[in-house]
Amino acid sequence: MGWETWFIVTLSRTLAYGTPLLLATLGEIYTERSGVLNLGVEGMMIMGAYAAFSTAYTTGSPWLGIVAGALVGGAFSLIHAFASITLKANQVISGLSLTMLGLGLSGVLGRGWEGRPLPASIPEITAPGLSKIPFLGPILFEGQNLIVYFSILLVVVMWYILYRTRIGIAVRAVGENPAAADSLGISVNKVRYLCTIVGGILAGMAGGYLSVAYRPAWTEGMTGGMGWIVIALTIFAFWNPAIGMLGAYLFAALYHLSFRLQPWVSPELLKAMPYAFAIIVLIAISRGTLHKKMGAPAALTLPYSRGEE
């Protein structure tokens, strides 16, 4: 097989596997930008996956499933929002509880749903004409689905909002210096609520992608720790949607290659590769000079109360 086919298959798989990572990472970037650390990504994802699957199964429409996944993810994130913003509880504990609650609840609700094939899953589409473009055609326009394109579009939109609009300034201000934002008349809690919900919606959608598009089936614990990769990717991205896309795709490429390269490289080594990559990047970021310039939102994990500072 030529090197070209190698690249095409690898990049095409990168898009397919990277999409749920990307969706959830974009959401978590917004959540953290507003100063809320949500470690409940895994829980919101699996709730989204369960909601999407059960809805798609009962209605026969995978698209309704994705919508349900997003809604349930958003609703589920409200628990964290209420605990950490309104009640000012410890965000780490609240987020971890959300993950545990999501894994447990979806497991109980999902009893009896395993082993059922979906009547219809999100279709893979091949754009006539476009797929004939050499090299890029088979990667981008063959066998991908609409959610893949939607997530790429979302990168552009979310990047633009964050850096080029007043809404983005408000989000960043709330995450960097909530007292200053408050004095400018921005409602800190409202912004934080909305950003947490955006994070939940996108995590839920990512879960839905897994259960009705990527591998249409429900199994307990099917997100398999993806939510934790998302937390790492958010840091890797310096809380920037564009870098988030790069990170999600890099991780996805390494993940796919860890199976593809097995005939030549030791599988134990390959298995560790994507995770080693994440750790090395995290170390580099926490030590580098970049850290000061592009570091975490200053008010991350800090609840805000007016007049306390």
Next chain:
Amino acid sequence: MKTRFVLIAIVLLALVFGLSTLTVAKEYIPGSSLKVGFIYVGPIGDLGWTYAHDEARRICEDVFPWLETVYVESVPEGEEGLFIDKLILEEDCDVVFTTSFGFMDGTLDAAQRHPDKIFAHCSGFKRNANMMTYMADFYQIYYLNGLMAGALTKSHKVAYVGAFPIPEVKRHMDAFAIGVQEVDPEAELHVRWIYEWFSPTAAKEATEALIADGCDVFAFTEDSPTVVQVAAESGLPSFGHYSPMYNFGPEHVVSGQIAHWEAIYLDFLAKVYAGVYTARNLAEVNYWWLLKEGAVEIGAKPGMLINPVHEDELRAVTVNDPILGTINVWDLVMKRLEQMSDASMVVDPFQGPVYDRKLNLRVPQGLRMSEFELTTMEWAVEGIVGPWPGEP
């Protein structure tokens, strides 16, 4: 203040230990109602290993009116001791089944702690006067599925997605490869490892990698129907594993392995109830159950031995067998199944001579492998392509 605290702590500790030794260990009286606890390594909704054990548990409860069962799921390996104690001290179980290889040492410790209770450990090799071992093994079924895979491959590349490179999975791959090569001597078995018992994403990407490398028939060891689904999306045949996976690819699931743990559980529990097995005579009891005992079944789903969609293709390929003569693969599978299901077991996949892929003679002419050899085998047979961690 401090001494008072220490005193209270000592009293509490004394109470806890005193109570646990004071608890009168009562031995099961044959014929009385029996309470049985199960320790599962995964969630019962995994549609794989734990799911199959739990189905068996429910069948037992339906069959025996004198039986009551409880279970604990998703128990991490290494923490089984705690849960076993809970089942015995709080739930008052007479028998405890532990269903993962990694529970072996914890189960043995518990068996020594509770000498009057009965223990059964799945897939291990350590026994005690009150602890037996049991396993329903698939190697014969993998061989039969391999025969069909050999007939169905056009690229001469058959694929296998493996969970962990341990003897159990390697034995199944070897048996499968032997079947493949019996029908298509040119064929290779391409192997990928995912290092997970349950990981739909890893199984999916491994399958995609194998498709990209030109493989066109799929078998696997992983606790979800992912491999079957991905193969079916590409229109390629596959073999289900552990639970009936026909529904995930009605046109593409050729056959598969189905476990019937209830065969072992029913037999053992009936014998405990009758007083045949007690907490004193299990040191030599080991269920290594195969086709002939009905602990495993070959099929795309129960009752569907081979998916009729593939009948013509399988009948169109013939092999020359030294004893059976020219025979088509459909009939060959049926014949071998009949031979292996029979108590005399005139054929076995690992029938000497068998060479490993480094060309060492592993099973001499005229011999078979013992159960011990089968459960500790690490080598790969000829025709297996790909990494093989721990290869001797």
